Amino acid sequence: xxxxxxxxxxxxxxxxxxxxxxxxxxxxxxxxxxxxxxxxxxxxxxxxxxxxxxxxxxxxxxxxxxxxxxxxxxxxxxxxxxxxxxxxxxxxxxxxxxxxxxxxxxxxxxxxxxxxxxxxxxxxxxxxxxxxxxxxxxxxxxxxxxxxxxxxxxxxxxxxxxxxxxxxxxxxxxxxxxxxxxxxxxxxxxxxxxxxxxxxxxxxxxxxxxxxxxxxxxxxxxxxxxxxxxxxxxxxxxxxxxxxxxxxxxxxxxxxxxxxxxxxxxxxxxxxxxxxxxxxxxxxxxxxxxxxxxxxxxxxxxxxxxxxxx
Amino acid sequence: xxxxxxxxxxxxxxxxxxxxxxxxxxxxxxxxxxxxxxxxxxxxxxxxxxxxxxxxxxxxxxxxxxxxxxxxxxxxxxxxxxxxxxxxxxxxxxxxxxxxxxxxxxxxxxxxxxxxxxxxxxxxxxxxxxxxxxxxxxxxxxxxxxxxxxxxxxxxxxxxxxxxxxxxxxxxxxxxxxxxxxxxxxxxxxxxxxxxxxxxxxxxxxxxxxxxxxxxxxxxxxxxxxxxxxxxxxxxxxxxxxxxxxxxxxxxxxxxxxxxxxxxxxxxxxxxxxxxxxx
Numbered sequence: 001x002x003x004x005x006x007x008x009x010x011x012x013x014x015x016x017x018x019x020x021x022x023x024x025x026x027x028x029x030x031x032x033x034x035x036x037x038x039x040x041x042x043x044x045x046x047x048x049x050x051x052x053x054x055x056x057x058x059x060x061x062x063x064x065x066x067x068x069x070x071x072x073x074x075x076x077x078x079x080x081x082x083x084x085x086x087x088x089x090x091x092x093x094x095x096x097x098x099x100x101x102x103x104x105x106x107x108x109x110x111x112x113x114x115x116x117x118x119x120x121x122x123x124x125x126x127x128x129x130x131x132x133x134x135x136x137x138x139x140x141x142x143x144x145x146x147x148x149x150x151x152x153x154x155x156x157x158x159x160x161x162x163x164x165x166x167x168x169x170x171x172x173x174x175x176x177x178x179x180x181x182x183x184x185x186x187x188x189x190x191x192x193x194x195x196x197x198x199x200x201x202x203x204x205x206x207x208x209x210x211x212x213x214x215x216x217x218x219x220x221x222x223x224x225x226x227x228x229x230x231x232x233x234x235x236x237x238x239x240x241x242x243x244x245x246x247x248x249x250x251x252x253x254x255x256x257x258x259x260x261x262x263x264x265x266x267x268x269x270x271x272x273x274x275x276x277x278x279x280x281x282x283x284x285x286x287x288x289x290x291x292x293x294x295x296x297x298x299x300x301x302x303x304x305x306x307x308x309x310x
Numbered sequence: 311x312x313x314x315x316x317x318x319x320x321x322x323x324x325x326x327x328x329x330x331x332x333x334x335x336x337x338x339x340x341x342x343x344x345x346x347x348x349x350x351x352x353x354x355x356x357x358x359x360x361x362x363x364x365x366x367x368x369x370x371x372x373x374x375x376x377x378x379x380x381x382x383x384x385x386x387x388x389x390x391x392x393x394x395x396x397x398x399x400x401x402x403x404x405x406x407x408x409x410x411x412x413x414x415x416x417x418x419x420x421x422x423x424x425x426x427x428x429x430x431x432x433x434x435x436x437x438x439x440x441x442x443x444x445x446x447x448x449x450x451x452x453x454x455x456x457x458x459x460x461x462x463x464x465x466x467x468x469x470x471x472x473x474x475x476x477x478x479x480x481x482x483x484x485x486x487x488x489x490x491x492x493x494x495x496x497x498x499x500x501x502x503x504x505x506x507x508x509x510x511x512x513x514x515x516x517x518x519x520x521x522x523x524x525x526x527x528x529x530x531x532x533x534x535x536x537x538x539x540x541x542x543x544x545x546x547x548x549x550x551x552x553x554x555x556x557x558x559x560x561x562x563x564x565x566x567x568x569x570x571x572x573x574x575x576x577x578x579x580x581x582x583x584x585x586x587x588x589x
Contacts, residue, residue, distance in 0.1 A: 012412040025492060026411035033404035033463055040460040041426060044437035051437075058436075109328055114321050116328070122575065123332040126339055129571045131521040133539045134560040137546055138342045141553055147354050149341055156357075186335070191579055237427070244430045246524060251546055268432040278436060285433030292428035 052282035059276050071283035080259065080267065081284065088263040091178060091249075092242045096235060098182035103189025104227075110190070111197045121194075128187035136251035139180045143167050143252075170260040173253050177261055181248050185238060196230030197223070232303035239299075240292050264288050342564070345557040346370070353554050369558040376555055378533060379562060382541035385451055386520055386563075389537055392455035393519035394512050397462040401511050402504075404463075405470025406496055410479075419467075426464040435528050442529055449531045457529060458519040466511045473507025474500065509577040513570060520567055538563040 055067040075081050110121045130138075142150045143166035154160045166176040200223065208218045246265045249255065255262035255270060262270070264284060272281035345353070347365040373379050408419055438457060439448070447453035477500060485495045501508070523539035530536060536544075542563055545556045 012410055023411070026407040029403040029407035033400045033467060036400065036456075036460055037426075037463060040438060040441070040457065041429070041434070044434050044441065045429065047437040047440075048433050106331060109324070109331060112324055114324050114328070116325070120328045120332055122572070124335055125571075125575065126336050126568075129517070129568050130339070130564055131523075131539055131542075131567065133521075133523050133542045134342075134563050135338070137542060137556060137560060138338050140546070141345065141557065142338065142341060147356065147358065149358050149360075152358050183335070183338070195579075240424075240428045244428060246430070246432055250524075251543065265430045265432045268430060272432070272436055281436070282433065285430050288430045288433065289428060293425070296424065296428070 048282045049286055051278055052286045054279050056278035056282075057276050058272065058278050067279055071279045072287075075280055075283050075287065080262075081264075083259050084262050084264045084267045084284075087174065087259075087261060088243060088265075091174065091181075091261075091263055092239060094178045095181045095185065095242045096238045098178065099185035099189045099238060100193075100231075100235065102182070103186050104193050106186065106190045107193035107197055108223075110194055124190060125187040127184050130184070132184070132247040133251065135180060135184055136248055139176075140167065140252055143176055167253055168257060170257050173257055173261050177248050177252055180252065181242065181245065184248075185242070189234060189238065192230060192234045193227060196227045199230075200226035228303075232299075236296060236299050236303075240296060243292055243295075244288065339564075342557050342560055345554055346561050348554055350552075350554050369554050370562070373555050373558045373562070376552075377541065377559065378536075379538075379541065379559055381534065382536050382538045383562065385535060386537040386539070387566075389451050389454045389458065390516045390519040392452070393458040393462060394515045396455065396459040397466045397515035398508060398512050400459070400463055401466030401470045401515075402501065402508065403496075404467045406474055406500065408467060408471040409474035410482075423464040423468050431524050435524060438525070439528055448529055449535050451535055453529055454526060454535075454537070455519070457525050458522055459515075461522070462515040462518045466515060469511050469514070470504070470507055473504045473510075477503050506577045509574055513574050513577065516570065517567055 052071055053067060053069070054064050055070070056064045106124055110117055110124065127135075142148050145151065145163050145165050145168060148166070150166065151160070151163045154164070155162070164172060166172050204222045204226070205218055208222050213221065244265055246263075246269065249261050249263055249266050250269065253261045255266040265288060268281045268284045268288070271277050271284060275281075344359075344362050346369055347362050347367065348359070349364050349366055349368075352359065352363055442448050442453050442457075447456070481499055481503070482495050485499050486492070490498070520537075521539060523537075523543050526537050526540040527543060530540065538559075542556070542559055545551065545559070
């Protein structure tokens with residue numbers, strides 16, 4: 001490695017002055033960011049955690065009393081919470097699986113060589129750009145029971161015989177929102193997997209072909225293992241993002257019909273703004289965060305325990 | 311079948327699948343545009359017209375008098391630009407520090423950034439609302455910009471750090487040997503080299519601010535401070551929804567980010583994947 005006055009072995013830069021004093025520059029560079037994040041992320045988070053241990057009503061802010069673990073006990077024992085937990089898990093798993101599978105398929109499609117594939121890639125990224133509010137409202141229109149084009153196309157192609165209540169039927173509403181969210185996530189999955197595909201050396205495929213491997217065998221034994229590092233990070237990010245996502249459910253169904261689409265984050269919102277119970281809402285929020293943290297920890301241990309090098 | 315014709319078949323097959331996939335994925339956009347150019351009288355024709363019939367641009371004129379869309383647009387532009395500038399500035403400075411300097415707390419930074427991705431927005435909205443209330447920043451665009459900068463910042467720091475990591479230290483060391491102060495190195499040497507990272511960060515922040523709506527509806531009250539996202543959200547659940555006008559407003563809300571994205575997608579993809587692949 002080069003020996004130079006400023007560069008250290010690990011790539012960082014030593015202070016240029018020979019005085020033995022605390023190097024202030026990095027702290028100064030980070031101070032504005034740290035201030036903003038501290039005041040508007042950490043502090044509110046701390047307040048929320050504190051609030052979860054209080055009896056707090058939004059309409060009567062001066063009558064807040066200490067509640068200990070009462071909120072948590074009430075929440076964890078309630079039917080509504082268990083329902084929301086189930087809905088959140090179903091929702092997250094479905095969206096992540098769908099977007100990863102379809103995203104991988106599309107990444108493979110874009111990875112092949114044929115004329116116009118750059119254009120194809122650009123077009124396939126389109127869902128990512130649509131603002132969530134626009135996405136929700138366009139799909140609400142498409143899902144309209146009587147005049148929606150979705151039902152029309154389904155009947156045209158013979159998949160169904162009658163109009164389906166996509167956002168009005170308890171069984172279908174969750175599926176409807178899952179489709180929308182998965183649609184929105186596909187570009188990110190596709191691009192990430194595509195980048196991963198590009199790191200797999202061609203020689204591995206050639207060697208497999210020489211050995212007589214079919215397309216499926218090449219996929220299973222060269223592509224999938226090669227994608228493992230990327231997949232690990234991708235699934236982690238997609239999971240924590242989907243788990244905390246609020247927009248699509250809130251805008252399209254509001255948690256209904258019944259409670260069939262009431263995810264945990266929607267329940268936080270309803271508890272705070274419909275029931276005005278800030279203590280309980282904060283408790284649910286803290287539980288959501290805890291689940292995410294635990295999952296992330298377990299997942300990262302899982303993906304780091306196996307060797308990456310093929 | 312000869313090798314050559316099989317290859318042509320394969321290629322044709324791929325192109326067919328590519329076209330079908332594109333058509334399916336992009337259909338909601340298509341439907342949004344078709345509805346927006348449909349005359350109101352034709353809107354509820356059954357069966358619905360899959361292609362535009364009697365297409366007209368009238369709605370794009372009417373929408374501005376039907377709702378204060380011009381106000382919404384202008385608000386969105388201002389908030390998004392302010393967020394972009396702030397997030398880029400703070401992100402570039404902080405990202406540089408994270409990339410180049412060894413100091414206590416450096417390792418925890420990456421983990422903290424991951425944690426910020428887990429924070430449920432519905433949990434954060436109430437305390438943030440109360441903070442803004444106490445500093446009288448409710449119902450202001452600068453308040454929104456501040457909130458959006460906060461959410462964009464972790465990601466911007468991470469992206470900028472990733473980009474700075476790819477710039478060799480030799481260049482900075484050479485400049486140092488030539489007598490440049492460290493701040494001068496940052497501004498005159500490193501930043502110009504990390505232009506793709508800056509573009510990606512800017513684009514990401516702009517889109518985040520443009521799209522965001524939960525804090526928009528919570529932190530603002532009066533119609534004068536509504537952004538496009540908040541304005542369109544007011545259409546939802548409205549009695550007798552004017553779908554043609556809604557789709558027009560939606561198209562207007564989408565086109566700016568779509569155009570930006572088309573021109574700058576290369577940088578954004580670089581930025582997105584820099585972290586995920588190198589991990």
